[in-house]
Amino acid sequence: MKYDFNQIEKKWQDHWAKNETFKAVNNSDKPKYFVLDMFPYPSGAGLHVGHPLGYIASDIYARYKRHKGFNVLHPQGYDSFGLPAEQYAIQTGQHPRITTEANIKTYRRQLDQIGFSFDWSREVRTSNPEYYKWTQWIFIQLFESWYNNDSNKAEAINTLVSEFESKGNASVNAACDDDVEIFTADEWNNYSSEQQQEILLKYRLTYLAETEVNWCPDLGTVLANDEIVNGVSERGGHPVVRKKMTQWSMRISAYAERLLQGLDTIDWTDALKDIQKNWIGKSVGAQVEFNVIPTEHSDKEPHTISVFTTRPDTIFGVSFMTLAPEHELVSQITTPKQKAEVEAYIVKTAKRSERDRMADVKTISGAFTGAYAEHPFSKEPIPIWIGDYVLASYGTGAVMSVPCGDQRDYDFAKHFKIPIPNIFEGVDISEGAYASKDNVKITNSDFLDGMNYKKATKRAIYELEQLGQGEGKTNYRLRDAVFSRQRYWGEPFPVYYLNGMPQMIAVEHLPIRLPEVEKYLPTEEGEPPLGRADVWAWDTATNSVVSNDKIDNKTVHPLELNTMPGWAGSSWYFFRYMEEAANRDGVFASEDALNYWENVDLYIGGSEHATGHLLYSRFWVKLLKDRGFVNVEEPFKKLINQGMILGTSAFVYRDEKSGEFYSKGLIADRKVQSIHADVSFVNASDELDVEAFKNWRPEFKDAEFILEDGIYKVGRDVEKMSKSKYNVVNPDDIVSDYGADSLRLYEMFLGPLEQYKPWNTAGITGVHNFLKKLWKLYVDDNGLKVTDAEPAKDNLKTLHKTIKKVEEDIENFSFNTSVSTFMIAVNELTAQKCRSQKILDPLLVLISPYAPHIAEELWSQLGYSDSISTATFPKFEEKFLVESSKEYPISFNGKMRFTMELPLDLSKDDIEAAVMAHEKTIAQLDGRTPKKVIVVPGKIVNIVG
């Protein structure tokens, strides 16, 4: 019998589907384990061999956990809202729903043939109304919540309202907008409903506000900070400009501290934690108030400038202050004499785009306002400057400049010839600022003299508080996240507008379904695509979506035109999987299901989601926990980032003059142009199929090829796998040529999961041959050759060292090394001519997570009727590995020169005697007497001298 992988794999995939072999149950005596992949966006291009890498790893782990006696939840679904389908709709008029469904079909077919143990009965699609109903529901929960900094959690908004009604807002310690004004209970109760709603918006965890956003004109939408890379859109690379717009935002900043602290409780890589820590950007310091010294030109009202500093200990080193050019006080404090210069500077900086400012950090620019502030302690006047190195959006938009302790302040001071007082004892600042906090004492600083950083900081804050001119403060870089998108293919908001104020639609009327539109473009008036919908108004009498012409602003009101961003649906999908599909009506997941599965035990996906999906999910989970809907603080207990599989591109070389294509070895010093050739035209030895290349595109039809030894050799280079580089390898081809088991093994064999590594199809024959050898260990031309013979000692040794290594490897997610281990085991057992079922049974269980089809087939041939996935993982027994002797490496000065076999029970002295008597030792020493002989029994002998 031959190893007919195509037939075997189809057979077992059908079997698993029919018998629902991998269906998870919500009640079980077994301990639970939730293994999750980041679900894919179903793109039109389908899967390439890089995509399944993480899925294969998680599938191996899920199958392993089943063997280890766990009730495993291993679901899959689709992040099916998104830009590409919509861009395609704009171009072709095809409804994104239709494109998306077609793409999902392709994905499903491709995934199915790789043999994943997914429980497809729990599939979710973010674009399904039954799903996004609950995304809308969570949005409403955010709207109905405020963050209480005293209890350190989100609470229902009505608790805030009753607080306002009885006490006003003075005693409320909430995460809210900066511009809320203090009001009393009486004032609150006398406000109009609109005024009250307006105030509440400043407290809600999702709020509508005019904010400066990243507008991408080419995509016709705003983008979140994490969707912008190097100043252009992450998708498509389109330019992004700043624009003021009224937008929904998420008050994620309220959770900054908990998002930071929570990192300590989860098992993620340090690299990923660092990225999130950086993004949250906590800095501890003080807020200090500087009074502006009034002049005859200034307003009657006294002004104060608030600054944030992380170095209150250096407050006596202040020699000037710098405001962001956009700072609101600039126009009020600038003296008439300086007015022209200041205004010219503001105009100049406003013209520079954000990107220019970012790219050009070397140029120092600024202007003096003519005004002075008073130093809180020394009462000395401090000149107030403006400069674009101070950002309006961070802290207070103003800094106290300490040139001796901050390099930017130092450079600014040097440039404008501002004095640089030195407050660091014994430190030379003639060349640059001394920014370190360590090993230095403060001097020239009145009451701070002689103190170190820590003491001086504490004292400075205390003294500022005494004066009423400052307090300790912590700042975060994390900004609230813009949540509106001016797009069609996303979740509609469950929101209508009454007198311009947003109103939530009651939960029982959800979902609010995406309306039909004729075109997927913004309207002529610049409104989002939903502005084209004719039936897009909310009737409060019938509680239904009705035609726009019924809008009377009494019972029928306009609906929100924006849609939610891509990360909305993906921020909670892991909870949806916990509930069985049949029980999903009426709940996002039942309490029982949520309590049973808790959170994701193992999450595998790409690190590109570090500051997007992985941060937003954590935020939403914390909100849901605070509001009592779930019981966990973190969604993903352990997270692994799989690396990317890169493509190996092929190049042909066209002579720039003659247009002839030269084989790689013949280029010499010719001027040639490198052209990507499709990798399917190239064989394992880098030889080009010239005819296929000629027929590829008309422009190559008559191309002349200069061959070497009758062959055209291509050049190779490793690049990201992409259509445009013609280096994409489709898993469909690999599966049909070598089988899914070979694909699975090979993806793992390529190298460590987390690493970036190039794909090279030629290498797959190695693992494919291994599977053939494995097959032959069980089956020959006459059928099954396994016997019930007692295993030999060497059989047992091979088996048990394999069990030990594979188990360790899986626990450490070192899948590449276990593939090698399998190869070694099969090579050894073949050489040993092992046929014993007592060895070959457990071997099959070890291999089955990696190569489930062949394992399942042989398992059934061995006579088992239950799926191998239900078999128990073999138990490692040390006793089979115990040795009586050891092949000792004998080193001279640390260099191994030869080995010698010695009994393990030999004493140190006996070992030394035996080694010293060996003829090779004598030859090595060449008459010298060794200074020292190191004997580590069971390990090594090292002779020094």
Add this chain to the structure above:
RNA sequence: GCUCAAGUGGCGGAAUUGGUAGACGCGCUGGAUUCAAAAUCCAGUUUCUUCGGAAGUGUGGGUUCGAUUCCCACCUUGAGUACCA
């Protein structure tokens, strides 16, 4: 600039409580089988070598009986971030 990760044969990579560097696989070379090819099997494959050996894990230093593994400095590559006060 700052933060983090990684540098090992022609290629992917293996080896860390410090103890035989290059496992396993690809590729390559030679052989067997075959009319031939594919497939399969066997042997070899870090470099240098006077065939005894010697050197060798990005570079230079250090700790140690012994370093791919630990420490210091530097170089290169990749990722994140970018005037964050």
